[in-house]
Amino acid sequence: MIKLYNYFRSSAAYRVRIALNLKSLPYEYLPVHLVKGEQRDERYRTINPQALVPTLVDERGTISQSMAIIEYLDETVPDPPLLPATPEARARVRSIAQAIACDIHPLNNLRVLKYLTGTLGASEGAKNAWYRHWIEIGLAALEEQLAADHRTGAFCHGATPTLADICLVPQLANARRYALSIDAYPTLERIESNCLALDAFARAAPDRQPDAAQ
Numbered sequence: 001m002i003k004l005y006n007y008f009r010s011s012a013a014y015r016v017r018i019a020l021n022l023k024s025l026p027y028e029y030l031p032v033h034l035v036k037g038e039q040r041d042e043r044y045r046t047i048n049p050q051a052l053v054p055t056l057v058d059e060r061g062t063i064s065q066s067m068a069i070i071e072y073l074d075e076t077v078p079d080p081p082l083l084p085a086t087p088e089a090r091a092r093v094r095s096i097a098q099a100i101a102c103d104i105h106p107l108n109n110l111r112v113l114k115y116l117t118g119t120l121g122a123s124e125g126a127k128n129a130w131y132r133h134w135i136e137i138g139l140a141a142l143e144e145q146l147a148a149d150h151r152t153g154a155f156c157h158g159a160t161p162t163l164a165d166i167c168l169v170p171q172l173a174n175a176r177r178y179a180l181s182i183d184a185y186p187t188l189e190r191i192e193s194n195c196l197a198l199d200a201f202a203r204a205a206p207d208r209q210p211d212a213a214q
């Protein structure tokens with residue numbers, strides 16, 4: 001049985017939950033309460049020295065980093081594929097996914113926000129402005145990229161969900177959590193609603209996780 005160290009509000013863990021559901025892989029949900037700081041406990045740091053979730057553990061070993069985990073799942077359980085068949089299409093999907101996972105999400109991570117308000121003394125207002133700024137410029141660029149490309153379909157790439165959608169949906173959930181309007185991104189919103197109509201995405205949502213009430 002796969003074990004996934006998880007937190008309901010973690011968008012990186014949310015990506016992995018979606019991938020596991022798309023692959024119909026059952027897993028054990030091991031909550032790590034990020035706001036209480038459990039990711040920094042010695043016990044968890046022996047599993048993931050980066051003190052971040054998610055971490056996946058299976059019979060082959062322990063893997064950190066959501067993108068590495070998802071590509072691992074895709075290679076070990078190829079059906080349904082989360083990356084398209086041709087190199088150019090795979091590059092497109094990875095470029096959308098990485099625009100989120102590398103350029104938007106890390107700037108808004110809990111430890112970054114805590115550093116802003118703690119070590120650098122930024123106000124709550126300044127922290128929220130920072131959060132919104134990086135999401136807004138990232139999503140605006142993605143909207144432009146996706147709206148202009150004929151390869152965009154019901155999903156970010158064509159008619160089936162890929163790694164790009166797996167990254168997009170949690171990022172939009174984060175945006176909403178900080179009361180950001182996503183009306184300015186109609187293509188992203190349309191793709192999100194197609195994703196959320198699928199059970200694999202819907203079941204992975206933060207409010208449906210076992211630690212959501214804690």
Ligand SMILES: N[C@@H](CCC(=O)N[C@@H](CS)C(=O)NCC(=O)O)C(=O)O
Pocket residue numbers: 009010011012013034039051052053054064065066067101109110111112
């Ligand atoms: N690049 C990593 C990012 C992981 C990450 O930043 N996880 C966040 C939750 S979304 C976390 O554990 N934050 C804890 C903290 O900031 O202390 C991945 O994709 O797995």
